Amino acid sequence: MKRAFMEGNEAIARGALHAGCQFFAGYPITPATSILTYMLGALPPINGVCLQGEDEISSLGYCLGASMAGMKVMTATSGPGISLCSEQISFAIGCEIPVVIVNVQRLGPSTGSPTKGADGDIQFMRWGNSGGLPSIVLAPTGVSDAYLLTVHAFNLAERYRCPVFIAFNKELALLKESVDLDALFLPPVENRCYANPDIPHLPFKAEKDLPPPFLPVGGETIVRQTSSTHGPDGFITIDPEVISKANDRLKNKLEKYVDRFSIYQLHEHAEADTLIICYGVTARAAKDVVTTLDKDARHVSLLILKTLWPVPEAVIQNAARKVARVLVVEMNLGQYVFEIKRVLKDKPVEFIGKMDGMLISPAQIIAGVGS
Amino acid sequence: MNDFLNRQRPAFFCPGCAHAKVATALDKALQQLHLQPSEVVIVSDIGCAGLFDTLFATHAVHGLHGRSITYATGIKLANPSLTVIVVMGDGGVGIGSAHLLSACKKNVDLSLMVLNNFNYGMTGGQFSPTTPVDASANSGFLNQLEKPLDIGDLAVTAGAGFVVRKSAYHGDLATILAEGIRYNGFSVIDIWGVCTGRYTKRNQLTPKEIDAKLATFSSLQGKIDKNQREPYGVQYRRASRALPPFPSPLIVKPKYSPVVKERQEIMILGKAGQKIVTAGEILAVAGMFSGVYVTHSCDYPVTVLRGHSISEVTISPKPIEFTGSTKPKWILAVGQEGVDRKRDTLSTLEKDVVILKAKDVYDVPCIGRIYEYDFDHLKIKQSDRALALIASLAEMNLVITSDMLVSALKTCLSKKRFNASFSLVKRTRRR
Numbered sequence: 001m002k003r004a005f006m007e008g009n010e011a012i013a014r015g016a017l018h019a020g021c022q023f024f025a026g027y028p029i030t031p032a033t034s035i036l037t038y039m040l041g042a043l044p045p046i047n048g049v050c051l052q053g054e055d056e057i058s059s060l061g062y063c064l065g066a067s068m069a070g071m072k073v074m075t076a077t078s079g080p081g082i083s084l085c086s087e088q089i090s091f092a093i094g095c096e097i098p099v100v101i102v103n104v105q106r107l108g109p110s111t112g113s114p115t116k117g118a119d120g121d122i123q124f125m126r127w128g129n130s131g132g133l134p135s136i137v138l139a140p141t142g143v144s145d146a147y148l149l150t151v152h153a154f155n156l157a158e159r160y161r162c163p164v165f166i167a168f169n170k171e172l173a174l175l176k177e178s179v180d181l182d183a184l185f186l187p188p189v190e191n192r193c194y195a196n197p198d199i200p201h202l203p204f205k206a207e208k209d210l211p212p213p214f215l216p217v218g219g220e221t222i223v224r225q226t227s228s229t230h231g232p233d234g235f236i237t238i239d240p241e242v243i244s245k246a247n248d249r250l251k252n253k254l255e256k257y258v259d260r261f262s263i264y265q266l267h268e269h270a271e272a273d274t275l276i277i278c279y280g281v282t283a284r285a286a287k288d289v290v291t292t293l294d295k296d297a298r299h300v301s302l303l304i305l306k307t308l309w310p311v312p313e314a315v316i317q318n319a320a321r322k323v324a325r326v327l328v329v330e331m332n333l334g335q336y337v338f339e340i341k342r343v344l345k346d347k348p349v350e351f352i353g354k355m356d357g358m359l360i361s362p363a364q365i366i367a368g369v370g371s
Numbered sequence: 372m373n374d375f376l377n378r379q380r381p382a383f384f385c386p387g388c389a390h391a392k393v394a395t396a397l398d399k400a401l402q403q404l405h406l407q408p409s410e411v412v413i414v415s416d417i418g419c420a421g422l423f424d425t426l427f428a429t430h431a432v433h434g435l436h437g438r439s440i441t442y443a444t445g446i447k448l449a450n451p452s453l454t455v456i457v458v459m460g461d462g463g464v465g466i467g468s469a470h471l472l473s474a475c476k477k478n479v480d481l482s483l484m485v486l487n488n489f490n491y492g493m494t495g496g497q498f499s500p501t502t503p504v505d506a507s508a509n510s511g512f513l514n515q516l517e518k519p520l521d522i523g524d525l526a527v528t529a530g531a532g533f534v535v536r537k538s539a540y541h542g543d544l545a546t547i548l549a550e551g552i553r554y555n556g557f558s559v560i561d562i563w564g565v566c567t568g569r570y571t572k573r574n575q576l577t578p579k580e581i582d583a584k585l586a587t588f589s590s591l592q593g594k595i596d597k598n599q600r601e602p603y604g605v606q607y608r609r610a611s612r613a614l615p616p617f618p619s620p621l622i623v624k625p626k627y628s629p630v631v632k633e634r635q636e637i638m639i640l641g642k643a644g645q646k647i648v649t650a651g652e653i654l655a656v657a658g659m660f661s662g663v664y665v666t667h668s669c670d671y672p673v674t675v676l677r678g679h680s681i682s683e684v685t686i687s688p689k690p691i692e693f694t695g696s697t698k699p700k701w702i703l704a705v706g707q708e709g710v711d712r713k714r715d716t717l718s719t720l721e722k723d724v725v726i727l728k729a730k731d732v733y734d735v736p737c738i739g740r741i742y743e744y745d746f747d748h749l750k751i752k753q754s755d756r757a758l759a760l761i762a763s764l765a766e767m768n769l770v771i772t773s774d775m776l777v778s779a780l781k782t783c784l785s786k787k788r789f790n791a792s793f794s795l796v797k798r799t800r801r802r
Contacts, residue, residue: 002624005656005665014620023449030673041618044611049448054473058441061434061470065414065445068432069453073445087435095434114673175694176652176667178659181620217430217446218453220409226424226433235380235425284692291692359695 003180008172011143011179012076012102013038015150017046019189021100022071025051025062027081030114031170032104035076056081060088060099067097068225070192070216072154076102078170079121080111082128089163090129091227093250096204096211098157098192100150102166104173107357116357117171119280119331123338125165126309133250136160137309138263139167139279144179146172148186149263149306155190156261160253161211167308169331171281171359197221205232209252255310262312266319269299274369275323277316277340279305281359282329288362293369300369311339320344327352327368329360375401375408377428389539389564390419390486394426397456397484399545401429404454404552412455414443416467418493419566420460420486437467440474443481451480451604454552461487464522465500474557475529480602482552483559485522486539488566489576496569507573522561523591532556532598536591539564540578550593556602561591623782625662627775634687635770636699638716639757640709640732643671643680647709649783650757651682657761657771657779658686666694670712679708682757686770701764702735704728705746705756710735725767727760744799751799758792759799 006014012035016024024039026032036052043050049066053059056077063073077085082103092099103125107116121128125137136156140146146168153164195201195213201221206212212232217223224234231237231246265283267290278286283304290302303319305312320326326344328337330353337351352368354360375398384391401411411429415421417436424431430453434442439457447455464471464485474481490508491497498506498514501522508514523536533554535547539562551558563581565571600606637654641647648669655665666685672678683696696716702724704710710717710732717737724739729746742763746756765776773796780792 001662002622003659004620004622005652005659006620010620017617023445025445038617044607045614045616047608047611049607051444051448053441054469057438058444058470058473061438061441062445062448064434065432065442065447066449067445068442069446069449071449088438091434115671171668171694174669176655177691177694178623178655178663178665216450217432218409218412218450222409222428222430224424224431224433226431227435228433234431281694284694287692359693361695361697362693363697 001180003178005176006143006179007034007174007176008143008146008168009034009104009174010038011147012150012166012168013042015147016074016100016154017042018186019151019154020072021074021154022048023063023066023073024075025053025059026076027053027056027059029078029081031106031173032076032078032102035102056084057088060085060101063099064088064092064097067099068217072098072158074100074102076104078104078106079108082121082124086128087130089135090131092163093129093133093135094131094227095225096161098161099163100153100157100166101163102168104168104170106170107355113357115170117169117281117331117359118355118357119167119169119282120355122167122308122330122332122335125167133247134254134310135162136164136254136261137167138164139306139308140172141280141283141304141306142172143175143177144181144184147181148184151186151189152261152263155187158190158192161192161214162254167280169281202232203234204230204246206249209249209256211253258307258310258312259314261307262315263306264312264315265304267302268319269301272299272301273324275301275303275320275326276329276365276369277303277305277326278329279308279336280331282331285360285362286329286365289365289369292362292366308336311343313343316340316343320347325350329353329365329368331360374398375411375427375429377426380425382426383422384419385568387565387567388419389488389566392539392564393484393486393544393562394423396544396548400548400552403545403549406454410454412446412453413458414439414446414455415458416463418460418462418491420458420463423458437463437465437470439463440467440470440481440483444474444479447479447481448604448607455481456552457481457483459483459485461485461489461499461501462491465520471526472529475526475531475559477603478530478532478556478600480556480604482554483557484548485559485561486564487522487561488564488570490566490570492566492569496573521588523559524589526559527591527595527598530598531559532595532600533558533593534591534595535560535593536585536588537562538578538581538585540581621782623656623659625660626778627661627772629661629663629688630768630772631663631686631688631770634685634689634691635701636696637684637686637701637703637770638696638699638713639682639684639703640713641680641706641757642708643674643676643678644754645680645705645757646754647680647682647757650761651684653758653776653779653783654684654761654771656783657765657775660775660778661771663688664691666691668694679712681709681712700724701770702726702737703757703760703764704732704735705760707732707734727763729756749799751795755795759795762796762799
């Protein structure tokens, strides 16, 4: 069967192009740089724009400007860059600006180890914004998955008018593998819902718990976008009722609908007493664990989460309903495990994780499963 | 001509604030330019200058402190037909200085108006990048220690094509603003004014004194001859049109029967400059020519021509999940640096491991069958040694075959490099 030989970062770029990305801006940073390289090769020949920003703040700022003008946009960075992006992330959340942000995680803290993998920003991507309102975070497990989830990321950014993160990892970004692109079940490409320009436009007037219909800055109808606390008209407001309604909507428009975009894989075994929960590159080791233990008739179930935020609580509760214990495995010292403990209050939840720049091996997970 | 002011939102500045004068002048300038409100975008950020976006019935964006230039650049490049005006204070110039420099260097077709009133008015009159040394600011003695920034000079040095230093009280301000907006490229207008709410509570500054002070600065009246060039967007679109399309992904159609029966891990250990990554990719693609699954991961430090370089290739008839090495069966060692990096893994390997190594790799800490190659004697240079060992591996017909390798070389390399590599592969067949 013919297959492509593709790098993880290349799959992100190609997925973005498939989804209709027209604008990319990024600042060189290991291990995200090759996404910038691919986009620079891809966008200019199709009348798209690819910029190398003077830093990560401007890269995201350029993207937000282009998105407000109606383009599909993406940036890519790693830990030190995502840290700088924080204020612009809040802007994108508050102003409901669609953007895909690829975070190729590398070992932290701080500048850490540029060429070592980690999943150290899992809580940062959710909470690293002022105000604490949600975004969407998707975590691929491999190269073809990265292609697929990038298409989903664009669709979700457009549909819900919010930042969507791709929680990538150096170990997948620079991994090359044989992939069968024809076997991918790609969702139809979605575009922003436009407002009817013939009726007076209030840029943030929306149905309850839904994003507002979009009109571009620079179109025939005058549009206002503001990072300040605003009412439906896009002007500053101090009315507590209006403010509360707006912020509730920003939260509910994602959290209420997470069941519609909960992407996951569940390998369930009827005799399993343990459920392993993981995401990203670690899911690959866990899959090998399931195969190995099955051979010894020591069955475990496995839940691979690809939608990490908002937390797909129903998926987690359903997967855990029959098991006696849950084992969460992460390439950090314990981040998503807190969500699992919150969702599965009555279940013993154990944790395996490390921060040494090395993959968690199947043997390490098997040791955690026990006999 | 109708004005551009937002009737619902009259200016809300302190009595006597220079910003009100500038707002009136900008309205007049837009009228002079005969633009439609829908053709204009005003981008502002934080501070009293950040109230500007609400004053006009045009498109408006209000964002984070100092970042307005970044949004404006994105908007302009996405929709080149728009007239995009950025309004910042002297504080915004400081916190967003990287963006100011970048916009000057790029020559994006934007107009930047700096509402320079020598302090942070909104937060209480703290010193800004332009506060004079002898002024009294609400930052204790700190402003006395710093040289004030000359925004105009900075913009000229950074490459802006149109730079003006101007008083908010000059009668021709509207005309100058219109000229800056009309200018085809990045224009910077540094507008000096009085902050009655804060600055003149502690300092003496009148329009007359602003004139006197301006007279002591170099004259900046518009076009900067040495910085004239086409705007960024125009250059960008022209350069883009000349580019070839983005290549399709590398697709491999199997041509041979697989020789691997189970998962095989091959570790290529060397140092920077030995083309370890290229060799690993060629090996992986060679495997793909037999229709099996492959993964390829690398490990190297951030240094470029120094340090270890390691390629780990897994070739398997079944889909590959865990991508790390568990039990490599094949060690191809061409540089001691890579071997030293993997000492822990190597020391756990058992007798069935096969080691193909260059003679100058003196210490491979594992048991197993060793084949040694005297590359100096064979006159094979450092950058070809990893590929030479892959040729030897192919000869064994246990992981890939020579046919698969030749197909991979053809796929991965240019014709010239293929010819060179092909002769190398023939030359290094296992002896």
